[in-house]
Each structure stands twice: as C-alpha cells, then as structure tokens.
Amino acid sequence: MQTPPTPAAPLTIGQVAGRTGLSVHALRFYEREGILAAPVRRTSGGGRRYSESDVEWLNLCIVLRASGMPIPDIRRYTELARTGAGTEPDRLALLRAHEARVIDQLAELQRSLDLVRYKVAVYEDYLEQHPQGAAPAC
Template sequence: MAEVTTNLSIGQVAERTGLSVHALRFYEHEGLFVNAVRRGPGGRRVFSHDDVDWLTVCIILRASGMPLPALRRYAELVRQGAGNEAERLALMREHQANVTTQIGKLTECLDLIRFKVGVYEDLLDPGSAGDHQCHAPIPSPPPHPTEVQSR
C-alpha cells in the first residue's frame, strides 16, 4: 500500500488549492493558518493535509466576501480551541447575513440582466413582432446603509 504524503511542499499545496505560492506566503504572514507553518530541514515550508483542508475553508470564506480581518479573527478563535464557540457563531452569523444581503443585490442585478438579454434577443429575432423597447423601468437603488441608520 502506498504511503500517504503528509509533508507537502508549498508548490504542491498551491496546486491542490489553486492559490499561488505568493498567496500562501501572504496567508502565513497574515496569520490565517490555524497551525503554525512548519519548516523542513532546509528551511522550506512544509504543509499537512489538515493545512490544505483549512485553506479550503479560507478560500470559500474569502470567495464569499469575508474580509481578511474577520478571517484572521476566525483563525485565531479556531487556534484557541474549545470555549469560544459563541464568538465563532456570532462571526459566522454576521458573515451569513452579509452574504444573504449580497445574494439579494445580485439577484436584483440578474433580473435586470435577464430582462436586457430578452430585449436584445427579441430585437435580433427576425420573426419577432415585439415592441423592441430597450429600456425597462429601472428600480431605484436601495438606500445606503448609513442612510438607513440615520432614519
């Protein structure tokens, strides 16, 4: 049976995660790893499969818009271990609310884009007897968060 590699080079981790070597060094510098990055005999970074799993979580959280300070805080809490689950939950709930808001805004954008695609498809369809109006009533943008708070 083949031995499972537990010591991965930075290049191997970059290949497995899709992050660049530069990004991995940045993540280390920013304190985003749960475990300290180990060094091999020659001083080169050595990673484990757990590090790759953690990076996968980080990649998803960053792709969802989690700011670096929040991700750094989350990594700190995980590093501390049990006992701070309430704070981790609060951090995740806040991010969940932000992502939900972002999805709502993107859905509104997608609705307008779909409308425009339909208009142009109708314009380019020679058999269409449609109105060919390119402008739809554009909804007013939602108020800026600071405007909502001041009301």
Template structure:
C-alpha cells in the same frame, strides 16, 4: 492530525489549492493558517492535509467576501479551541447576512440583465419578422 505522512511543499499546496505561492506566504504572514507552518531542516515550509483543508475553508470564506481580518479572527478563535464556539458562530452568522445581502443584490442585477436580454431578443425577433415579410413581398 497525523504528521506521520510526508509533508507537502509550498508548490504542491499551491497546485492543490489553486493559490499562488505568494498568496500562501501572505496567508501565513496574516496569521490565517490554523497551525503554524512547520519547516524542514533546510528551512523549507512543510504543509500537511489539515493545512490544505483549512486553506480550502479560508478560500471559500474569502471568495464569499469575508475580509482577511475576519478570517484571521476566525482562525484565532479556532486555534483557541473550546470556549470560543459562540464567538465563532456569531462571526459566521454575521458573514452569512452579508452573503445573503450580496445574493439579493445579485438577484436584482440578474433581473435587470434578464429584462435587457428580453428587450434585445424581442427587437431582433421583430427585425427578423419584418425582414421575412419584406422578402416575401418582394419575391
């Protein structure tokens, strides 16, 4: 982790990650940043590339349905370092099962949507065919 390069402002991190400044502050309060946020002499937050990388991981976990408390726990374990790998693995495996269950449920939903699309496509095809037949008979 190199901090020789100038840091990023909270606005720059928000722009890079797509997270709002409010969300970044929330994540900091919730303790789900891998490192404590550093501050410049004026008290402004300073982020670094490793913070952006960690936030990207947190965003993926969050968008896949991992609750904030689980992300916080994962962060705590990562901060603790060596010796926590088994618990981190267990946490991720549990989350993977939830994601797979969600995917299965979404597949079932997609099957129903595709079925309904087929029903309407068939109905419109039949309507178009009967309209064409009526036009031919009358013309």
C-alpha cells in the same frame, strides 16, 4: 495483524499551491497574515512543510474569502479556532454575520440578473420584430 496507518508525508509549498489553487505568494501572504490554523513547520533548510489538515484549513479559508469574507475576519476566525473550546459562540457570531452579508450579496446579484434578463428579452423581442432595423437606445 494490521499495521497502523502512517501519517501522510509533509507537503511542500508548491504541492499545497497545486492542491489549493493558491499561488506560492498567496500562501506566504496567508502565513504572514496569521490565517493558517497552525504554524507552518520548516525543514532544517527553511523550506515550508504542510500537513493535510493545513490543506483542509486553507480550503475553508479559500471558500470564506471567495464568499467575500474580509481577511481580518478570517484572521479573527482563525484566532478563535486556535484558542479552541469556549470560543464557539464567537465563531458562530462571526459566521452568522458573514452569512447575512452573503445573503445580501445574493439578493443584489438576483436583482442584477433580473435586469439583465429583462434587457435580453427586450433585445430578443426587438430583433424578432426588426431583423434589419436599428437597435433600441438602451
């Protein structure tokens, strides 16, 4: 007879910091800002305890933040997710708006990369033709 799986042991704030790459300060900030999907559980001594699902949610928030999503938008997404069924159209709209911003950022980065590559080619050509000479003005 198989034994049922046991729930994973709760994680401390330090363990979650190590697993997510967030600082303890950032984790406390996310909690204050209402960005965690569920309230953080506490020990009788007041220590924070996190679950694996908390870590998964934080990793999603980290990706959203790294892609430029503002904290208020992440908070709104969290509120919608907490509310549950019926908020899917609002969550989709929020994610589509962010997707459009990310696409615009990628286009701007591509334009910047194109300019940098052009300037690299200019300097490579110049140095090939003038190995000891002065560099072009810009």
